[in-house]
Amino acid sequence: MKTSALFLTLLPLLVSPSLRAADACCPPALPAEAPLPAASIYQTEVDFTTDVDTPFHLAELRGHPVALVMFFSTCAYACPATVADLARIREKLPEADRTLTRIVMVSFDTERDIVAVLRQFRESRALDANWVLLRGADDSVRELAALLGVKFKREADGNFAHSNLITILSAEGEIVHQRAGLTGGLNEAAAALLGAVRSGEKSPDA
Amino acid sequence: MPRRRLCFPRPLRPLLAVLGLALGMGGHALRGGEASVIIPAGDYRPITRATSDPEAIAVAAFLLDILPITNAEFLAFVTAHPQWRRSRVSPLFADETYLRHWTGDLDPGPAAPADAPVINISWFAARAYARAQTKRLPTLAEWELAAAAGYTTPVGRDEPAFKQDLYTWLSAPTPEVLPSVATARATLHGARGLHGLVWEWVDDFDTAMVTGESRADVATDQNLFCGGAAASATDPGDYAAFMRQALRSSLKARQGTSSLGFRCATDLPPPSDQP
Structure with a gap:
């Protein structure tokens, strides 16, 4: 028994140097250091900027179930409805799960949605710290849109034609649900978000 | 591909160095000397547009790679960036079409000669390559502006020799092994x-x-293509542009095809401040 336990302990050392760091000596690796699942959009190399002007990599959302939309702050028609929907989805979660969840809004208006505009957006809508407002360069915005399947196009008047898509991400950044369109689907989105909360609890570093 | 003649640039074009290197050399050597050219500012006129869109989009001057990226160049990229090798790439960034004509991760093999354009590349991979060179992909407007030029004039579709070569290519099947760039x-x-x-x-x-x-996304786009595109076409005679548009609308960012490659672009450095 003792021998086999010793063998199992040493096995990683024998198999591969890369396993050794994770398995043999230390406490379990932090989630941030474990490799991301193959389907995690957090593998993207592009980064964003927050409404307090700090750089933000999407992988910083790791560990939090996420509801994510792409938007532009001057949008008069669809986006206010989307903000309201996001708030309603969040309200459907049990109180304890709400604080873990992050609501992420990424602007594709690279020109007008500067940091100060995003900050104003947060203040005018009284969005709390669980809301993450991001802007990015063309490169970043296009890549995220492609990963999510969001299509957008800047119109001549400066507004955007765009898909209305709320994406629910697991704690590891995998797309677990998408709600398309402007009506309905809030319960399904909330259920997916709750599922992401629960699966995150079961295996925090999976 | 016998119809692709080896060409000799006009003496005014600063391409002699490139041509000299091009003769009988492999992929990266081709890009020696001047690797990119300035595409002068101009107007891109989309072949189809929404009624609210402008007729022409002003495109600033930019730098465009002279040649498409070759297998040899892409091999150097995946060698330096293991996460983009065929066996390791995330399925989010490239599907099973990725580099499928290569023999192995670091072995392009007989279907992918060093100096032929690399194909079966996803959009994500093309962008990652460009980022690694501190470049980017050209925008649609930039690419179309550059591609509008003929051999000797800015408007290729009015140039008989250019048009003939273009339509010969469009009507020919893609060869199994692509020729040198x-x-x-x-x-x-x-x-x-x-x-x-x-x-x-x-x-x-x-x-x-x-x-x-x-809002209704892909299915609607398909519907619009059949009727809507022709209805609002600005130049229905530009068959090649329609083909490109149809192709682009059918692409997915994770998916490559056996006739789709890429090249990189860069912004022109800002004009230096006057003293």
């Missing part, structure tokens, strides 16, 4: 192979068919 004849601004070798990724390919209303 050196076989492509330079057009007015010095870029080569924008036509005649492979189709090429552009950074905003996925906006090709988004018109006024994209």
